[in-house]
Amino acid sequence: MIGFTTDPRSSRSSPYCTDVARVTNSLILHVNADDPEAVMRVARVASEWRAEFGKDVVIDLVCYRRSGHNEMDEPMFTQPLMYKRIRQQKSVLDTYSQKLIVEGVITEQEFINEKEKYDKICEDSYEKAKKQTVVHNRAWIDSPWVGFFDNKDPMVLPDTGVDESILNHIGIPLLESFFLNFSFL
Template sequence: VMSILLHGDAAFAGQGVVYETFHLSDLPSYTTNGTIHVVVNNQIGFTTDPRMARSSPYPTDVARVVNAPIFHVNADDPEAVMYVCSVAAEWRNTFNKDVVVDLVCYRRRGHNEMDEPMFTQPLMYKQIHKQVPVLKKYADKLIADGTVTLQEFEEEIAKYDRICEEAYTRSKDNKILHIKHWLDSPWPGFFNADGEPKSMSCPPTGISEELLTHIGNVASSVPVEDFKIHSGLSRILKARSEMTKNRIVDWALAEYMAFGSVLKEGIHVRLSGQDVERGTF
């Protein structure tokens, strides 16, 4: 399994989750053993120029925090893109580390159907309108080289157009509107095929006081004999033991009892994060 993430250039530089994910990339129990990040760098973030969107020269500079290799490639050259992607995949498989492919390209039209980029980037889009589309540019090269004929190229284009048109026609089929059970992705067993709840009742989840007392006692004890614990922790355990004995529960003990009851049913519980080891929260 190879993890591949597709990013936009403005999002890659501007969203904190990208930076956070890179710092998780090589941690035990979190690593994907290398992710290939493909950045579609159209050199504009909706209407924002790069000089107004980031302080670094490239949108991919955030990947330097983990020394990930970054390949900047001209997206108007399909063969160069294929070569770089092949190198990136080989790097990931060899070293099990993250790698970034920066596809330097342009956005021919607006951010969406209502966006007119000439309003905010007139000079940029004058240049873009002069650009020969990459498909035509590459097709002309292959035809000139004798790799394909003009007829073969036109047949492939027509074939792809048919696939798109047929899919568009099928999308108008009214029957699709009735398939809520996969469009809404409800939990199996919770909803019927029409997307309505099967039942509003909840199964009982309570446990006996005897089991709660047992969990409270375990939670206030030290599992290893003759183990000297910190005096501050000793006071916490003693207070927890007193609460259990007096049938009093605070938030922390309630959480302990919830985790303990799940564990008693044979379900693993994993606590993770910078605060849980010391029990800050």
């Protein structure tokens, strides 16, 4: 869903959000995100496909947000039937942990201990994040970009090498044409 009120059938011109990947003839795998083991199998297939054929793979996690568009949203206002049903669903964590306990893979106490450990990691990280007041660009840049910001002010735009008059000659008519023909309806 997009925003707070967009119905899924109005959100795109194709049935799946992954249909855009069809233009590159990429492998598209749809998987139920309520099934962690299926998600892992699909991730493994995608990794092996990429390694074997060197081609892109798109994984469509078929899922929903338990809390609506964002944590501040109350989705019952705009999608009451859907969210009534979602609230009746057990969480993936509850369902999967019960499956593992019933199968004897873990004990209930092991699950409780691991959950408490994870909750503590999250709480500690949250407290640490509240104290961090400076954002370091390098922490957000992937490895191919190593050195990208070295000795550069990221707030200063470098010269593109194209004269501003040429950019205006091309850009202004395009923008004018766009807005002349633009309609919200």
